[in-house]
Amino acid sequence: MSGLLEKFEVKNVQALYRVVRSLFRDAELPEADLDARVLVAEALEIEPRNLILQYDQEVSPETLAVVSRWVEQRLEGKPVGRVLGKREFWGLEFSLSPATLEPRPDTETLVEATLAFCQAHGGFDKPWVFADIGTGTGAIAIALLTELPNATCVAVDISEEALETARENAAKNKVLERFIPVRGSYLDALSGPFDFIVSNPPYIRSAVIEGLSHEVKQHDPMLALDGGVDGLSAYKELIGGAKRVLKGNSGLLMEIGFDQAEELSKLTKELVGLGVCCKHDLAGQPRVTVVVFP
Structure with a gap:
């Protein structure tokens, strides 16, 4: 199951990032764009700054499920660092x-x-x-x-x-x-x-x-x-x-x-x-x- 994100049409990384960013912006999170970029990049095991290079990559059901779970936690008020269990x-x-x-x-x-x-x-x-x-x-x-x-x-x-x-x-x-x-x-x-x-x-x-x-x-x-x-x-x-x-x-x-x-x-x-x-x-x-x- 892909959870929260399953109702969206997510074919590639760019679409996934835009959906997550939109959800965070709608929730008026203070760093909506950055939070979206960090979570999607982490799921892909890449650096956030390199996310744009992967925009055309197809998103697997497993990745979608992971990001969905993290997005739900973030929307419930859990900081990104706590969601991922780490911080730079x-x-x-x-x-x-x-x-x-x-x-x-x-x-x-x-x-x-x-x-x-x-x-x-x-x-x-x-x-x-x-x-x-x-x-x-x-x-x-x-x-x-x-x-x-x-x-x-x-x-x-x-x-x-x-x-x-x-x-x-x-x-x-x-x-x-x-x-x-x-x-x-x-x-x-x-x-x-x-x-x-x-x-x-x-x-x-x-x-x-x-x-x-x-x-x-x-x-x-x-x-x-x-x-x-x-x-x-x-x-x-x-x-x-x-x-x-x-x-x-x-x-x-x-x-x-x-x-x-x-x-x-x-x-x-x-x-x-x-x-x-x-x-x-x-x-x-x-x-x-x-x-x-x-």
Whole structure:
């Protein structure tokens, strides 16, 4: 059975893509064209950018059934990454699980800021030892390990399921021998010393959670979203405990919400007496704070 798509006349790849795109546009999905292209290309086991080259290819009943099932899931509100069970980040592929966030493009700003820190403090070839707190899929840590060939990362997460997913992703991206998963809460399980710490912690205010989109609320783990009443709970743990596990002239680099830069600056000054540097994402929004510990 071809499911949802069986009522349409789908003779080739071009027709299939156009039908899926139309369904997504009618549903007013925010990235209807891209979602359609990604799902159809995945079913054909090709890169989305190469889809146009296959337009004249006949669509098998098996492919039609697979795409139909995926389209139904997407129309029910399941994000494309969750439908496929994987997501691209930093040009790498990451498997997802219910215990992990989907790595998002904005978070690449944290990778970029960290690489800039490394370049300024010894270069990419230095044998960096760093920690990734709340590693989830391992996306941040693994992206950094692919760019820093002599680095080692201790990747911390409170969820054993998330750590297992991260291990799988480290192996898939050929950095497992330099990726050390540790189960724990924030910095509690660590002794250091580390050259730097990276983290994309939960930073959404508890009261705001209910207003998040269905896709986020239903498919992202709440532990990775809820930052407490003021959205700063995780930052207090990280900033307050960082000095204990960091070397001198080291860095704490954290992703932040678009409206948290000023609050984080005040909090850092209050807790450790240091200023912060803020990095912006491609949309011009504050996205990363960098704290350098002397």
